[in-house]
Amino acid sequence: MNALGKALLGLHAWGGMIFGWLLVPIFVAGSIAVFEPEISHWMRPEVNSAPFSPSTATALGEARLREVGGAAPIWRLRLPNGREPSIGIAWGSNPRALKEETLDAASGWPLAPRKTEGGHFFTHFHAELLLESPGKWIVGAIGIVLLAALVSGILVHHRIFSDFFTFRPGATRRRAWLDVHNLVGVATLPFLLMITYTGVVILAEAFMPAATHALYDGKPRANRAEVVKSFERPARGEPAEMLPLTTHLAAAEEILGAGAVTMLTIRHAGDRNALVQAHRQVNDRLSAVADHVTFDAVTGELFGQQLDWNPMAYAYRAMVGLHVVRFGGAALHWLYFVSGLLGAAMMAAGIVLFLRKRRQRHGADRAQRVLEAMGIASVGGGLLACAALFWANRLIPATLAGREQVEIYVFFAVWALSLAHALWRGTAAWCEQFLLAGILCLLLPVLDLATGNGLRDAIRLAVDLTAVLLGGLLVVVALRFFGPARLPAGEVAP
């Protein structure tokens, strides 16, 4: 290999392995985050999955808002849908900090679900490593390194076309691992390039604000204000009776489509200048933009609407949409879920490859043990921590104050323990951690049955079944790929 190829391989291998330590958990969390609403539902077993209708839900939500919303300038009503079968209401004066409540979709009763980050934990970890602004810089940098690893990987792949379908599980362990790494990488290449590029685009708004500085004097979200039309007016001070929200819902559905309204926002409820804004769903288009329409709350006449968008903003939001995959229904969600896990597996295989190669060259020296431990903690530990979060969610008492923080502590505690375990046990930890993670997943339905308040519904069942499938897969991987079986003489596990 010439110098250029060597340099690219060095960047690919070292960059890939070191940044892979965070990339594998980010990919696993991202895959799980595809099902954020379903997992949040699983993690709040107090919420019933009742049959609902948009108009009934609107009426029930309005009734409750009148009780608790009082004179708050902003009321918000999230209608139930197939993925979130409850009514969400909120009220307050700061749109970014509203008081919230969850209502049963059929009866309108306020529910008191346990405090938990729910599925949003995985989204938050995936996008920012729970760190807000510095996290966006870190994950952005990691994404850029992944893009470079993908490009360099393509360039140094010796036989990318002739080895397209090649997988030789019976060859030497190293050949087999390289085949897995290459095969899975090439098969998912379009997905990986797209998801990484769009991910960096999303984060770049935070870590590369040059355009905001040049065009808007550094004012954040000024670009959004220019593109999303705002239809607001101050309160007049005169009390007036609003038309029922169901009337506004029907009027909104005329314009946005039947069943397409996801959220109603009421401003200055009870005032003569009150407005009702209806937002449209985003799950039937690629671009993550929500058309919206606003009515005068008292007379019902149209106050403003936005059904068209700046084409460049639409294209940008299509990139966002491609990443967050709210579109396409179950088929696309499962596709992204599987592809993301395959990407994580590809990177894990790369880490294993690097460690094997280095071990053959340098033996089991101190650095090797540390690198092995980091790799095991990243892959096995990451999986363990995710599984542990589900267990923590059900085992921590529902009424404990601050329990959402405790769940997160458990996640990181398990992860830290896995690093300690890997440092102690060496390469045997691969099998042990995968086995433990697999068992935790396999037993999830038992946990759900035991702690689920008897409210088994389709969404929670789907989560349980997926966990069983993944658990079985992890156990198989643990025993077949990392297990102490069938090693040709001189071969080192894994």
Added chain:
Amino acid sequence: MMQFVWLACALCLIVFGMGALALGMARHYQQVFGTPAPAGSARRWRLAGSGALALALLCCTVGWGVAIGIVLWVGLLAVGVLVSALALAGRR
């Protein structure tokens, strides 16, 4: 649910299509059929494979619209590649 039917069709076509593309490679043809590939067979297999993949794209766009259908199709290609590779690996 019509979408399920379109998905099943697309998936079958993609798995077949990728498998056919694989059989259009001399190495894999020999692996499956035991004998070296006769002249012209590679071209025929590749044509059949591409045709199947194109039909699969049609199924996806009919079921999900053009934009989302293309995304779905590209994603399903990965499944086709992996299934074919695993099937071939089983024949070694």
Added chain:
Amino acid sequence: MPAADGRGRRFFHDPPETEAPMSAFPNRGLNLALRILGATLGGYALCWAIFELLCAWLPFERATVWYLTGQLAPLPFLGVLLWAFITPSAARALYAPLLLAAVIGLPGWLR
């Protein structure tokens, strides 16, 4: 590494093995540090400069330019990162993107 097959891309794989030219920084740690610095600082500076240029020169409305630059953001970073590790000279990894950023950014900044 197995040899490339007949159709393999020659650009990266064929012998003769050419030794990387002797770097001015034989200390591998310094070599690596310079490249990492070049990738991060250089990439950031170049991206900023390109954005300033586009924002100053593109004749579209503000929001259009903003959402265009947003979609292009990963590219300068990716390019500089690859460059920083394949360029034979570690010093070049650092000064070249910074120089390019200065050259590009100056007209935009002056406006």
